[in-house]
Amino acid sequence: MVEVSVSQRITSDDQLARLLQIGIVLEEVVEARAHHHYESLDAELDEEVETLLSDAAEESAEHRARLEGLIEGLGVDSVPFDEIESLVDARYGRTQPDDFDGVLYDQLCNEETAYKFYDDLIEAIEGADAEFSVDRDELLDTLEAIREEEAEGVSEVTEVMERR
Amino acid sequence: MNTADQYLKTIYVVQKQEDGPASTGSIADALGVSPASANEMIGKLEERGLAEHEKYKGVRLTDDGIVKARDALQTYCIIERFLANVLAVEEFREEAHELEAVIDDTVAERLDTIIDRQPECPDCFDPETDACACLEVAAVPAEPER
Secondary structure (H helix, E strand, O other): OHHHHOOOOOOOHHHHHHHHHHHHHHHHHHHHHHHHHHHHOHHHOOHHHHHHHHHHHHHHHHHHHHHHHHHHHOOOOOOOHHHHHHHHHHHHOOOOOOOHHHHHHHHHHHHHHHHHHHHHHHHHHHOOOOOOOOOHHHHHHHHHHHHHHHHHHHHHHHHHHHHO | OOHHHHHHHHHHHHHHHHOOOEOHHHHHHHHOOOHHHHHHHHHHHHHOOOEEEEOOOEEEEOHHHHHHHHHHHHHHHHHHHHHHHHOOOOOHHHHHHHHOOOOOHHHHHHHHOOOOOOOOOOOOEEOOOOEEOOOOOOOOOOOOOO
16 A cells, blocks of 8 residues: 555645645746747747647647646645746847757757646546546546647657757 | 656655654555555555665655656646745645645646756755745745735
8 A cells, every 4th residue: 555655645625735836837838938949049940840839839838828727726826937038038039049959959848748747647637536627527627638749749849859 | 747756756755754754644644645655655655666664664756756756846846836826825734735736736837837947956954844945935925815
């Protein structure tokens, strides 16, 4: 019984809400970084990378909205995007990749991290016997759909990286 | 962070606190598990070459165990710091304990890109307060937790 003695389960609405907030922050990081790259590489932007970044930013914004919908159902406030954006700007300005390879690699890490996060979250929800104030099936459907899109994102970036 | 990593982190901290091998009782107490559960996991860690158990003395991490334990402690510090400084969670210690099992190292690394962690991390971890000694809880952002 070692595996369950140290908690690996989600036992309350509050814990679930907190994890969804973390998901929102991860999406905000992706969005803010993609936007940041998009602007910083503006002068010599290559169309393929440009499309990839703008699609990624759009998709993250959409994931964020879906997560917000879920945490609204739990009666918790979201995390304000402008705060995260300024944190990302403040920190990221120092470590900015200076070429397309760096940008693509960063984007790959973003997508992979998001995928891993949703995968672990889904597993933890599936292993939980707690009742949440949001519909469990709807919660899992939403998270599985987002996870699927992150997986697609990983293969898209990998494809572009392999072609270069 | 998986269960094994949570144990490694705890053994590391207890070992430092006790300045010697960590007793099974202290490890079980720190994790809120039964001594039998702790013993079972310690056995697994021994099999993997991450810890050594001496009868009547306690558990000592091997060099490999220490490396993994420090990584796990760093991940834990990132989660605490993120909860306290980005999400303005007052009960960040309790929440970090609740959430650490669900937050993977790769996720923590990404969260790390937006927090200000000190280069001495995780040596700055203070077992007494169960938090990073450099963590400025007073400097919480304006947004209330809820």
